Amino acid sequence: xxxxxxxxxxxxxxxxxxxxxxxxxxxxxxxxxxxxxxxxxxxxxxxxxxxxxxxxxxxxxxxxxxxxxxxxxxxxxxxxxxxxxxxxxxxxxxxxxxxxxxxxxxxxxxxxxxxxxxxxxxxxxxxxxxxxxxxxxxxxxxxxxxxxxxxxxxxxxxxxxxxxxxxxxxxxxxxxxxxxxxxxxxxxxxxxxxxxxxxxxxxxxxxxxxxxxxxxxxxxxxxxxxxxxxx
Numbered sequence: 001x002x003x004x005x006x007x008x009x010x011x012x013x014x015x016x017x018x019x020x021x022x023x024x025x026x027x028x029x030x031x032x033x034x035x036x037x038x039x040x041x042x043x044x045x046x047x048x049x050x051x052x053x054x055x056x057x058x059x060x061x062x063x064x065x066x067x068x069x070x071x072x073x074x075x076x077x078x079x080x081x082x083x084x085x086x087x088x089x090x091x092x093x094x095x096x097x098x099x100x101x102x103x104x105x106x107x108x109x110x111x112x113x114x115x116x117x118x119x120x121x122x123x124x125x126x127x128x129x130x131x132x133x134x135x136x137x138x139x140x141x142x143x144x145x146x147x148x149x150x151x152x153x154x155x156x157x158x159x160x161x162x163x164x165x166x167x168x169x170x171x172x173x174x175x176x177x178x179x180x181x182x183x184x185x186x187x188x189x190x191x192x193x194x195x196x197x198x199x200x201x202x203x204x205x206x207x208x209x210x211x212x213x214x215x216x217x218x219x220x221x222x223x224x225x226x227x228x229x230x231x
Contacts, residue, residue: 002029002052002161002191006061009047009215021047023215024061031160034187036202037195038219039212046165048212049195053163054082065160083112086161087154089183091169093146095138095153101125102134105153112157120156128152128182144175151182162186164194168201180205 009022022044029035039045050056052063054070057078062071065085073081087108095104105124106116125131128148138146147167154162164183168176183192184205196202202209203223211219 001031001064001066003027003064004048004052004061005064007048007051007058007063008060009044009051009056010059021215022051022058025215025217027210027217027220029191029193032187032189032191033207034184034192034194034205035208035210036206037193037210037212038197038199038202040197043212044215045195045212047215049163049165049193052193053086053088053161054078055088084157085159086163087157087159089147089150089154089162089164089167091166093138093150093170095146095149097138100135100137101130101141101149101152104138104149105156108153108156121152124152124156127155127186142175143171144178147171147179148182151179151186155186159190161191161193164192166196167194168196168198176201177204 004025004027007022007025008020011019011021013019025048037045037048047056051058062069064070070077070081096107099107102121105121109116109120121134122131125134128151130145130148130152133141133145138149141149162183167183168179171179180201183194186192187207206223208223209219209221210217
């Protein structure tokens with residue numbers, strides 16, 4: 001089980017009023033499923049994702065994963081959390097252009113101080129339907145293929161949670177649907193949390209939609225079970 005308890009984030013602005021980006025958010029997530037976080041620009045959705053993923057520290061509150069609270073975390077604990085428990089997929093892929101697909105994925109294993117295992121990388125490439133492309137550079141791939149590499153890089157760590165921040169934002173609609181269909185399939189085994197502005201995508205692929213406004217949760221809807229959409 002994954003929880004946010006009283007999560008708040010305040011940014012102190014020099015010579016200005018404090019900005020309360022997130023206000024006392026309480027949420028509980030299951031071990032699997034695809035959860036979408038919606039909200040307009042400035043609603044706090046990216047702030048929430050960064051706090052849940054350990055990319056930023058809360059001003060108050062805690063996250064709890066499998067009974068372990070972040071309340072007493074030191075820097076090393078946050079590093080371990082990011083490296084072992086969660087994986088990230090970003091809008092702009094964040095791939096190293098001079099590295100091959102295999103090496104871009106292998107970096108995630110190295111950060112965990114694990115051996116770069118070719119069999120493990122091949123298995124995750126198979127899962128994201130990129131088998132045979134391991135020696136290509138990012139420039140030789142389409143946008144959708146680059147995002148699949150980014151997903152493979154997140155998966156190779158075998159994280160409990162995959163966070164995706166606007167994963168279809170740089171893609172056309174058809175390619176975006178194929179990426180969400182892949183994430184939907186993965187969500188049968190892992191918790192996948194997606195930040196997006198696209199309500200139609202959320203309704204089509206989500207198991208749950210959480211909506212933020214002005215730093216607070218204003219909607220939390222569990223959707224009826226849906227078949228995995230294959231694109």
